[in-house]
Amino acid sequence: MEFLLPAIANVFTPMPFLMMLLGTTIGIVVGAIPGLSGGMVIALTLPLTFFMESTHALILMVSMYVGSTSGGLISATLMRMPGTPAALMTILDGFPMAKRGQPGRALGFGIMASFAGGMVSWLFLALLSPPLAEIAVRFGPYEIFSMTLVALMLISAVSAGSMIKGLLSGFLGILVSMVGVDPSSGALRLTFGVPDLETGFRLLPVILGMLVMSQVIGDIVNINQPIERVQTSFRSMFMSMNDLRRQWTNILRSSLIGTWIGILPGIGGTTAAIASYTTARNFSKTPEKFGTGTEDGIVAAETANNAAVNGALVPLITLGIPGSVIDVLLLGALIIHNLTPGPLLFQDSPEVAYGIIAGALVANVFMFIFMILGTPIIARLMYVSRAYLIPPIIVFCVIGAFAQGNRLFDVWIMLAFGVLGFLMMKAKIPTGPFVIGYILAPIAETQLRSGLMVYDSSFLPLLTRPVSAAFLVIAVLTLFWPFLMKRRKAPTAPAHLEDE
Amino acid sequence: MKLMRLAAFAAALPIVFGAASAALADYPEKPIKLIIPYRAGGGSDSLARTMQAAIEKHKLLPVPLVVTNIDGAGGAIAARRVKDTKPDGYTFLQIHNGLFSMVATNKLGFDLSELKPVAMTTQSCIYVAVPSTMPWKSFEDLVADAKANPGKFKASDNIGGITHFSWLQIMKATGTEIGMVQAGGTAKRFAQMKGGHTHMAQMSPGWIKRGGDELRGLLWLGPERDPAAPDMPTALEKGIDVTSCLNRRFWAPKDTPQEAVDYFANLLKQAMATEEMKAYHKKTGSHIVIKTGAENEKAIEKEVAGFRAVAPMVLKAMGIN
Numbered sequence: 001m002e003f004l005l006p007a008i009a010n011v012f013t014p015m016p017f018l019m020m021l022l023g024t025t026i027g028i029v030v031g032a033i034p035g036l037s038g039g040m041v042i043a044l045t046l047p048l049t050f051f052m053e054s055t056h057a058l059i060l061m062v063s064m065y066v067g068s069t070s071g072g073l074i075s076a077t078l079m080r081m082p083g084t085p086a087a088l089m090t091i092l093d094g095f096p097m098a099k100r101g102q103p104g105r106a107l108g109f110g111i112m113a114s115f116a117g118g119m120v121s122w123l124f125l126a127l128l129s130p131p132l133a134e135i136a137v138r139f140g141p142y143e144i145f146s147m148t149l150v151a152l153m154l155i156s157a158v159s160a161g162s163m164i165k166g167l168l169s170g171f172l173g174i175l176v177s178m179v180g181v182d183p184s185s186g187a188l189r190l191t192f193g194v195p196d197l198e199t200g201f202r203l204l205p206v207i208l209g210m211l212v213m214s215q216v217i218g219d220i221v222n223i224n225q226p227i228e229r230v231q232t233s234f235r236s237m238f239m240s241m242n243d244l245r246r247q248w249t250n251i252l253r254s255s256l257i258g259t260w261i262g263i264l265p266g267i268g269g270t271t272a273a274i275a276s277y278t279t280a281r282n283f284s285k286t287p288e289k290f291g292t293g294t295e296d297g298i299v300a301a302e303t304a305n306n307a308a309v310n311g312a313l314v315p316l317i318t319l320g321i322p323g324s325v326i327d328v329l330l331l332g333a334l335i336i337h338n339l340t341p342g343p344l345l346f347q348d349s350p351e352v353a354y355g356i357i358a359g360a361l362v363a364n365v366f367m368f369i370f371m372i373l374g375t376p377i378i379a380r381l382m383y384v385s386r387a388y389l390i391p392p393i394i395v396f397c398v399i400g401a402f403a404q405g406n407r408l409f410d411v412w413i414m415l416a417f418g419v420l421g422f423l424m425m426k427a428k429i430p431t432g433p434f435v436i437g438y439i440l441a442p443i444a445e446t447q448l449r450s451g452l453m454v455y456d457s458s459f460l461p462l463l464t465r466p467v468s469a470a471f472l473v474i475a476v477l478t479l480f481w482p483f484l485m486k487r488r489k490a491p492t493a494p495a496h497l498e499d500e
Numbered sequence: 501m502k503l504m505r506l507a508a509f510a511a512a513l514p515i516v517f518g519a520a521s522a523a524l525a526d527y528p529e530k531p532i533k534l535i536i537p538y539r540a541g542g543g544s545d546s547l548a549r550t551m552q553a554a555i556e557k558h559k560l561l562p563v564p565l566v567v568t569n570i571d572g573a574g575g576a577i578a579a580r581r582v583k584d585t586k587p588d589g590y591t592f593l594q595i596h597n598g599l600f601s602m603v604a605t606n607k608l609g610f611d612l613s614e615l616k617p618v619a620m621t622t623q624s625c626i627y628v629a630v631p632s633t634m635p636w637k638s639f640e641d642l643v644a645d646a647k648a649n650p651g652k653f654k655a656s657d658n659i660g661g662i663t664h665f666s667w668l669q670i671m672k673a674t675g676t677e678i679g680m681v682q683a684g685g686t687a688k689r690f691a692q693m694k695g696g697h698t699h700m701a702q703m704s705p706g707w708i709k710r711g712g713d714e715l716r717g718l719l720w721l722g723p724e725r726d727p728a729a730p731d732m733p734t735a736l737e738k739g740i741d742v743t744s745c746l747n748r749r750f751w752a753p754k755d756t757p758q759e760a761v762d763y764f765a766n767l768l769k770q771a772m773a774t775e776e777m778k779a780y781h782k783k784t785g786s787h788i789v790i791k792t793g794a795e796n797e798k799a800i801e802k803e804v805a806g807f808r809a810v811a812p813m814v815l816k817a818m819g820i821n
Contacts, residue, residue, distance in 0.1 A: 140695055181574065185818040186818060188573070446682065450692075
């Protein structure tokens, strides 16, 4: 409380407030436009934050995160396209309901559910993070290594399509992260004598290429893709008390599932929506109605994906382990601002740690207001031709890649990863695991090797230290989970699923 | 024959142009570029940007000073870039003695004589700190305990970095064996010590204040005691012949005209005399130590020799033979 209330008050001072407005609005609009995603816009924003105060930068990015996760429901409902990957499950019931002539009601349920999911999970974020950070200070290299290993293993969960393809993508990301200076000894490796490679493949060129440029190339290839649209009317956008009474258990359950999946490092909104949707269907007395435009389905999906946003912030600010692909970008922003993500963030820079928490709360409220008021306008913006959007995005990608190190070489790297990402998407290899592997492998490697130095080259403490051992068990279970699940009913997610 | 003449012509080219640029009648007439080999937000960057603001405010330079960050490979990328730029007096490099650690471990990729030293401006000395939960009240306690238990105690460090060199010098001088644990920067070293995973680390002077009650400084590695921690004895006082300071210097490409080098050195002197730079050094716990010309070169030689002396041990720790 000592820091939280001032942090919330700080959001309402001019500059943070402007960042908040900007972030939420841009997030919602970008989230709603198919072909643009929250990850893209946040990646593009990252280089712009070089010159901002760190708290402002993080408030901007967090509100974009909240906005984009919510905005996706508009296009999911009205266009049958997920504006953002996390809205994938919303299509299943949102679109049929809208097509039936109740688009306002479908959107209303989605907006309310997003808000509720955000609020419930925020409580967990605010209440859980500070004590967790306090415990986490005690965690040694092996504990952090085991936790990171769990996150790496979750790659197999992210790639709901094919585990092999997911692992392939993840290993590729790990390989790319290895090039350059060995983080534990400072020695050079895998540079093949090319001096430019001594910096390794940096965060911005890789992320911009993988997440943004690849998508842009895909958009250029599919520029004439026809878009389905439904008759739009925005009546009855508010849920009634009766609706709320009917949905509150669903909201609570989906919030908990969403928060939990968010907290698990490495996976985020999309997985949360699938898990919560599947659970809601299993709990339902009328499971056959799911997929035909039931309100339960919309609520389950939209509550969980927003809940996952706040959940995923927990490991980021307490452990320095990103909870989802977008959190990787927030982690990057912290590093760029010379902050050390991890348990000491609360001690060293409480204004930043609590700034993120406060930002998540206020952004959620803003998101609700904007979505209720602005959806009719956004619904029209969604149909803007991508031909107008692509050129400025390419420009920003080039500038962003160049900005980190003032080297043209990085721009080529960005373009190369754009092509690689596009080819991977063509081959139905998800890019999410690549990014997770790329970010987490150096953390895992450094921690493991630091652990070996602390414990005189012995691996044994990995198993004898209880926290480390527990996470190792979870890591092994996570890896084999998909095999165990195969016997059960296949998930309902569309095949090209990819987490964000 | 023809080829020979061509070669002779080519060889003469730089002499002709070199002579032309050496005149430097109107130096400086275009923006001067200052390359920082680390990313924005770090210590090297903040020194450069504070200085740039001070130079602008006091109108010490008739042309803009442009600070550019080219990070990567511990600074080697930027150093290489500066070495390869046209020596016209419009490109300078600011880098601390991490440069010499790269020289000693052959990571720089070129000979140090390819760069011309301009001036040293800033010194921030390092000290050995232990978490206040450790029983050692003095460095002698630490040494006695470490001698009784070789290899038991660990230091959080940045392997291959300058503090790694000073640890090896300390171990050699005291006959102790302390395990190095990779942590990275001082914030991460602090985190490891606080978590109880390591027992000591070399820290930057800013931590005297920042570490509060949680750190205990045992040994100052500066040449003399520091006003910020007057009770902390120096290594030299204890008969341990080790000094370790982060010395920030400015460099230029080898063939940069002497006028330009002198001009820039003089600019640095003027900048360091401003209130802004004095405040900056106070805030970071560092000191303005200006060395130019022969004095600077001699200091460089001595520092490089210090790094070279323990380089084989550092390389061994890095896994390179």
